[in-house]
Amino acid sequence: MAINLTNAAVERINELKRKRQTPEHFLRLGVRGGGCSGLSYVLDFVETPEPKDKIFDLNGVKVVVDRKSYLFVNGTEIDYKKGLMKAGFEFKNPIASGSCSCGESFSV
Amino acid sequence: MICWKCHERLSSLRCASCGALVPPPAQPELFGALGLDRRYHVEAEAIDGAWRRRSKDTHPDRFAASSAVERRMALQWTATLNEARRVLRDPVARAWYLATGKPHPAESGGPKLSPEFLEEIFELRMAADDEPDAVRDTAAKLRARLDADLEDLFSRWERGEGDLSPVPERLSRLKYVDNLLRELPA
Amino acid sequence: MSNIGIDLGTTNSLVAVVMGGRARCLLDDDGRAILPSAVRYTAEGPVVGYAALDDAAGHAATTLTSVKRFMGRSMDEARSEAAQLHYELAPPDDASEEKVVRMAVGERLVTPIEVSAEILKALKERAEECLLGGVGGAVITVPAYFDDAQRQATRDAGRLAGLNVLRLLNEPTAAAIAYGLQERSQGTFAIYDLGGGTFDISILRLEDGVFQVLSTAGDTHLGGDDFDRLIAERLLNEAGVVGARGGALRGAMEAAESAKRALTDAESTEVVAQLGEVSATFTLSRDTLNTLIRPLVDRTLTACQQALSDAQLTAAQIDGVVLVGGSTRVPLVRQVVEAFFGRVPFSDIDPDQVVAVGAAMQADILSGESELSEDVLLMDVVPLSLGLETMGGVVEKLIWRCSPIPSSASQTFTTHVDGQTAVSIHVVQGEREMARDNRSLARFKLGGIPPMPAGLPRVEVQFLVDANGILTVTATEQYTGKQSNIEIVPSYGLTDEQIEEMLESSIDAAETDVDERLLVEAKVEAEQILRAVEKALSSDADMVQEDELGSIQAVVAELKSAIDAQERKKVNDLSKKLDEVTAPFAQRRIERDLQLALRGQSALEVADRLDRSNV
Incomplete structure (x- = not known):
């Protein structure tokens, strides 16, 4: 298992890095408590990974995950969907027992 | 605290x-x-x-x-x-502030000055056009005396001797002398 | 959450953020940092930036540009300015409307504050997109010479755009920060800012960590657009076109601008201009360009000389020169500035972006979590003295120009008639002796003074200029200690109530559209949670404590009835509440699942194991 980015997600992340003028930054994927189903995903850009982070290269996107979060996000697929109502990243987690409609939080 | x-x-x-x-x-x-x-x-x-x-x-x-x-x-x-x-x-504002709690003379115009002093300033002003150098000389001496006087008052006060009550009167005089010096022809 | 820096310019605006210790401008979909300060009002709503300028000629009446020129101005002051622009000012209905410029776009009237808010909103959205962590507060830059009314108007535009405005920062100060000049112990700097339509020169002194604007000068109608106009005139001349208008003029202006850009690097360039029906090819050399624009560039030097003499300095006493504004890319401008100040100007940072970059750095420092040096303090100064109108219309200055801000002063007022209960005060801003020659800021009416014999009440009024250069006034009656009420009537601009109204009406309008959608979203979300909770309760009933079960079930019931009743706020509140009451239960389940997976090992040990097995 690992983390997956759909093509749409890769494109979107690269677009955001271009707009931010931070091509060298890493995408940080993490998990924190709270959200409607207990845990929620957090995305952010960071300049440098922490020493114990796990680093992935997914279709050219450098992704870092701290080790605790990795327990929960391992196997997650990140997609980007652009709809009429809202556009955003969506997360699919095979080990999540429930996920909420916003796709940003889940429980195991 | x-x-x-x-x-x-x-x-x-x-x-x-x-x-x-x-x-x-x-x-x-x-x-x-x-x-x-x-x-x-x-x-x-x-x-x-x-x-x-x-x-x-x-x-x-x-x-x-x-x-x-x-x-x-x-x-x-x-x-x-x-x-x-x-x-x-600003040394003058500082002096006013120490002596009165305000950085400038009170609105009512400050302390009353002696008629002798006002007379002296008046005469110096009258003479300013004819003998500017002599007037400048006299005014500069007046100023130096006031300076020394204030210096003495503050030094003693800082040692815990005397008080600052004569200060406003000296500062008012200083202002008259300074105005005179400023308005003298170059 | 990151704080953002915004350069809200007359011609162009930008937004920048410090990321990874470095300030960077955020780009649009097409990779451009610049957002033209233009808003077009269409039936579908406002369109901002390049999109507003596309075919602007076809929508001249509804496309607003250069509104910064009208910020904090009255109708009267705006009229001569508006004559030079293509849009129409709405005639005021009554005297109170004289205080604010209103522009007619189609059916509606808009103020410069609202138009600026649209520009700020577009920049805010760009930042929200790029910052996955969200937008915190904003620093917005203003020209150093902006008076109180203009600063108020800028801050109000920020509020209307939904920004938390942390600070208004002087543009030249922002440019100086971008170059890190504040890290020097002291120095005197010239900030030369030649934009599309305005020229500003500011002399700054840095001393003891205080940036002080010593003087500013400039020309509010001199910029790169004037260069283009001269080149276009020449192209039309060569083509033998007389009295060009419409398409021909636009074609010539476009060709002129691209020729000017090409000549930044090339000695000579060839451009094809579409002059209405005909197209023509021109050759322009840099020498010719230089000859054309020389008189305009010399005008900037006259202003530089003015600023230097106002600051009682000579060019040789300047320790550094900073170039700001896209038009400083023109080689002749650089040469002339370098020769005038006798030193090579700073130009490493893109001159279009330097103000936004400085604003972003200041915004980052204000977050209190900056990697940038926080040891230096930026204290701007009051640009123009503040004073009161006294007997005979003479001004009594309270706060002198160039005092570091925040700055305060107080003044005691009394009554002239027995039993008088109110006193009016007229506050003006400017350097002139007579109140009528200065800019009127506001009239204050101190009310609620206890009736006493004339001259007895002592009302102490405190004037406080905050770090943004904006004045606030408070008053206390000395004997009764009673806070007097102050009615403020600003001489220009909008009252606080008007701003509040605008905010509310914009929210109202948005609400009707969004209300339904939000309800649907809330219901979907709530139902999802309900399903998850019910599933968990049935599968792990053994892990719920009895009293816990009771309160969970109570919230579940409440939430269900709120969904049926279509009450959005209740649905949201209860969803949140359900999340809270189930949190300990969820936590126990997560821990149990983990325990099962880890067989008693710590999370980090498992992480290590995963490290070895998966990667």
């Missing part, structure tokens, strides 16, 4: 432990605001240094993320520090 917010002991205006600012005094004493002793003899550099140190603790930019009350305190404090620096850097 103890921090109002977290009750830690304070070593500066801003609590090292929780970042809260000491509430600004309602009627600030300008020397105290800068953390300086009430003395006439103070170097401009000492005032600037104190102002710099304290402003770095109090400036509203340091409280951009704090509550409205703390931002207001920061604003008030910094305005007070700016006022203190402006007044105390």
Whole structure:
């Protein structure tokens, strides 16, 4: 298992890095408590990974995950969907027992 | 002093432990605001240094993320520090402030001056056009005497001798002499 | 959450953020940092930036540009300015409307504050997109010479755009920060800012960590657009076109601009201009360009000389020169500035972006979590003295120009008639002796003074200029200690109530559209949570404590009835509440699942194991 980015997600992340003028930054994927189903995903850009982070290269996107979060996000697929109502990243987690409609939080 | 917010002991205006600012005094004493002793003899550099140190603790930019009350305190404090620096850097304003609590003579015009002194100034003014050099000479001597007099009053006061009650009268005289000197033809 | 820096310019605006210790401008979909300060009002709503300028000629009446020129101005002051622009000012209905410029776009009237808010909103949205962590507060830059009314108007535009405005920062100060000049112990700097339509020169002194604007000068109608106009005139001349208008003029202006850009690097360039029906090819050399624009560039030097003499300095006493504004890319401008000040100007940072970059750095420092040096303090100064109108219309100055801000002053007022209960005060800003020659800021009416014999009440009024250069006034009656009420009537601009109304009406309008959608979203979300909770309760009933079960079930019931009743706020509140009451239960389940997976090992040990097995 690992983390997956759909093509749409890769494109979107690269677009955001271009707009931010931070091509060298890493995408940080993490998990924190709270959200409607207990845990929620957090995305952010960071300049440098922490020493114990796990680093992935997914279709050219450098992704870092701290080790605790990795327990929960391992196997997650990140997609980007652009709809009429809202556009955003969506997360699919095979080990999540429930996920909420916003796709940003889940429980195991 | 103890921090109002977290009750830690304070070593500066801003609590090292929780970042809260000491509430600004309602009627600030300008020397105290800068953390300086009430003395006439103070170097401009000492005032600037104190102002710099304290402003770095109090400036509203340091409280951009704090509550409205703390931002207001920061604003008030910094305005007070700016006022203190402006007044105390000016030796005449500083002298007035030490003697009267105000950086300038009271609105009613300040202390009464002796008729002899006013007469002397009047005569010097009359003579200014004919003998500007002689008048300048006399006025400069008058000024030097007033300076020495004030210097003596403040030095003794700083040693704990005498008081500052004669100061306003000397400062008023100084102003007359300075105006005269300024208006003399070059 | 990151704080953002915004350069809200007359011609162009930008937004920048410090990321990874470095300030960077945020780009649009097409990779451009610049957002033209243009808003077009269409039936579908406002369109901002390049999109507003596309075919602007076809929508001249509804496309607003250069509104910064009208910020904080009255109708009267705006009229001569508006004559030079293509849009129409709405005639005021009554005297109170004289205080604010209103522009007619189609059916509606808009103020410069609202138009600026649209520009700020577009920049805010760009930042929200790029910052996954969200937008915190904003620093917005203003020209150093902006008076109180203009600063108020800028801050109000920020509020209307939904920004938390942390600080208004002087543009030249922002440019100086971008170059890190504040890290020097002291120095005197010239900030030369030649934009599309305005020229500003500011002399700054840095001393004791205080940036002080010593003087400013400039020309509010001189910029790169004037260069283009001269080149276009020449192209039309060569083509033998007389009295060009419409398409021909636009074609010539476009060709002129691209020729000017090409000549930044090339000695000579060839451009094809579409002059209405005909197209023509021109060759332009840099020498010719230089000859054309020389008189305009010399005008900037006259202003530089003015600023230097106002500051009682000579060019040789300047320790550094900073170039700001896209038009400083023109080689002749650089040469002339370098020769005038006798030193090579700073130009490493893109001159279009330098103000936004400085604003972003200041915004980052204001977060209190900056990697940038926080040891330096930026204290701007009061740009123009503040004073009161006294007997005979003479001004009594209270706060002198160039005082570091925040700055305060107080003044005691009394009554002239027995039993008088109110005093009016007229506050003006400017350097002139007579009140009528200065800019009127506001009239204050101190009310609620206890009736006493004339001259007895002592009302102490405190004037406080905050770090943004904006004045607030408070008053206390000395004997009764009673806070007097102050009625403020600003001489220009909008009252606080008007701003509040605008905010509310914009929210109202948005609400009707969004209300339904939000309800649907809330219901979907709530139902999802309900399903998850019910599933968990049935599968792990053994892990719920009895009293816990009771409160969970109570919230579940409440939430269900709120969904049926279509009450959005209740649905949201209860969803949140359900999340809270189930949190300990969820936590126990997560821990149990983990425990099962880890067989008693710590999370980090498992992480290590995963490290070895998976990667």
